[in-house]
Amino acid sequence: MKKKILLATTGSPASFGAARVAFEMARRYDAELLLFHVAGVPKKGFSYQEVSDVRSQEAVQVDEDYMAWVEEELKTTYAKQLEECKNSRIILANGLPHREILRAARSEDVDMIVMGAHSGDSSASYSKGYPGSTLQRVAKAAKCPVMTVHRESASYMGGFSHIVFATDFSKQSESAFKYALSMAKEYDCEMTLFHALDITSKVLAQSDIEDKLITLRKRLRDVYGPKMVDFKNFEVDVWEGNPYVEIVKIARERMADLIVLAHNTRELDPEQASMGSTLEQVILRANCPVVSVNRPDKV
């Protein structure tokens, strides 16, 4: 199993689902859990002494007392989980959340980042002047898989038994595939290799759709079949529709407990891409954790 999990949390209810999965995974698979929290975003021309508290949005002076208080708050919030998860550390930072998460992931060489999809509020200080949400920016740049748990109902964690791997045949999907397959092998899961034929922006004859589905199923088998080698517990499927809807639907139908896909949009500007990519829509709608993998480094 993954050895080091970085749980990036605001400590607010919006990230409780992510915390639940992260702690459960750490416990179940004997991983080290790093409870990571950005305490404040620098104010006053990015000078040190004053930050805007990420939860209260109030301007606070950073000193040992404040950091100790934040740590105490986190310990109280996650008291039960920390009690059960002995192999854990709390790491605090100040700065822009996405950058500090990525910095910690790099310096700690973590194997996975787990986070909620949003901070639970529309706090301006997270993103002022920087397009994109924290999740978008972390998912885009992280070298390790990023697991997102959008809500508590998606956080049931009885181990993994069925993984849906959704592909758009992009280069990034290769890394996502490798990760999904290694998870499936390690935990002896069923795996669904899935592609959604996007028919939202065109009108196609039904026979054309059906022909394409046949072609795409063959492509899925041709591309990924040989790579499965001795892993047999998988099926291949292609559905037509709006990709994110179809991915969520097949995950529901197969009772999947993990969705793996690549996040290969380059657009960060929220006006251009906010919640527009398939990944983000899947994260918001899925009833299980969603892992995005972009890079080959940690798979």
Place this chain on the structure above:
Amino acid sequence: MPEGILCNKQPIVTDEQLKLTLGDKSGKQYYAEMEQLDVDTDKLWSTIQNTMKSRLKTWLNICAKCGLCADSCFLYECNDRVPEQVPSYKIHATLGEIVKRKGKVDNAFMRKCMDIAWSWCTCCNRCGQFCPHGIDMGVMFSYLRGLLFSQGFVPWELKIGSGMHRVYKAQMDVTTEDWVDTCEWMADENSEEWPGLEIPIDKEDADIMYTINAREAKHYPEDIAEAAILFHVAGENWTMPSEGWEQTSLTLFAGDWEGCKQQVLHVYDAIERLRPKRVVGTECGHAHRATVIEGPYWAGREDGQPPRPYIHYVEWLAEMLRTGRIKIDPAKRIKEPVTLQDSCNYVRNQGLKNITREIMSYIVEPGYFVEMAPNKEYNYCCGGGGGFNGIGKYRPQRNIALLKKREQILATGCKLVVAPCHNCWDAIRDLEEEYPMGLRWSFLKPLVIKMMIVPDHLKPQDEEGEE
């Protein structure tokens, strides 16, 4: 009390002292100690005799207190036009008085001078353009800040800022190791999207050496990555130094003259060591002023020039766009009303007013660029210059000072402000926080990256999957 533990006449030169001062919440102890700090009047007077040259003496003597500078000062306008905010009044009530009394001033007077020097003047130098005698109060206030610093009367954050430069050679605690690692990190993080992207460190004889603002390394290294991407696309042979990369100078804002010299010498040493053909500085106004405009004099360079031609980012970018080394996709140009913030430090102080407008002509669809009024060398300070943005003690005054910029931006009707200066960028960010008006603001780099045409050979080879 002659000297306090935190507030004293010595600059911070050790990490321990720096951490001790940083640990003082809001500078509470620091300012309490300041109330007890002795003024070394003899030293003050001898410093004035040794450092106050004929220009400043003449200016003080010939100022007729005519008040023509009054309307030039945005702080005068924002503060109900009280007479105390007239620039000539401000300088006569402070520096003029110290000189008149031959340095025989007391603690309370020095603290009053500190308030005025750091919260009633941003050293934007706008008043100098309106004085019939050509007197520049900004220059005189910079000088006054130096006197105050030497006596220990300097705002807490700027004492720390000056200490950061002396201890870390940067305005933030970024060590050489942190710095080099940050560059590697950024090259790595962007290498998939930009195959072949490099951030070369300490490459000798490159065409360009690039220097930055320490905040980029500390908090948003994306800015370094963006610069690297643009150098990469333009095909530049460039480098960054492992030491001497920090171009800013909080010592300039603090009035720490010795620190100013030390800091700029780090950069010049890097230039001498790596021998680039020329140097490019980041989108920062005071960094340019400190390293390119005033730096050569601090460093004692006889020709008044840095060791190699040293240009501001807007000059480099305009050249790239003009010569077609970076091409803008016309379809992606800005198609909404957009205005431009002229940074005092490289527009008024170095005349780079037209070059920024040339850039706007490439990146904005004709008809959408709206000038602020007044503009170019007559533009007002963003409201947070000269260190004003960073001083907690003067936050309320700074927030009032933002009102002029607010009024100017509102009058343009624009929601997007291009601000190629870190300090202006911050002031506009804070403007939106203090007085929400739906503003967006940007440096040039991310805008250009979004709208440039990337040559095929620089694109990643993979490509989008099917459907």
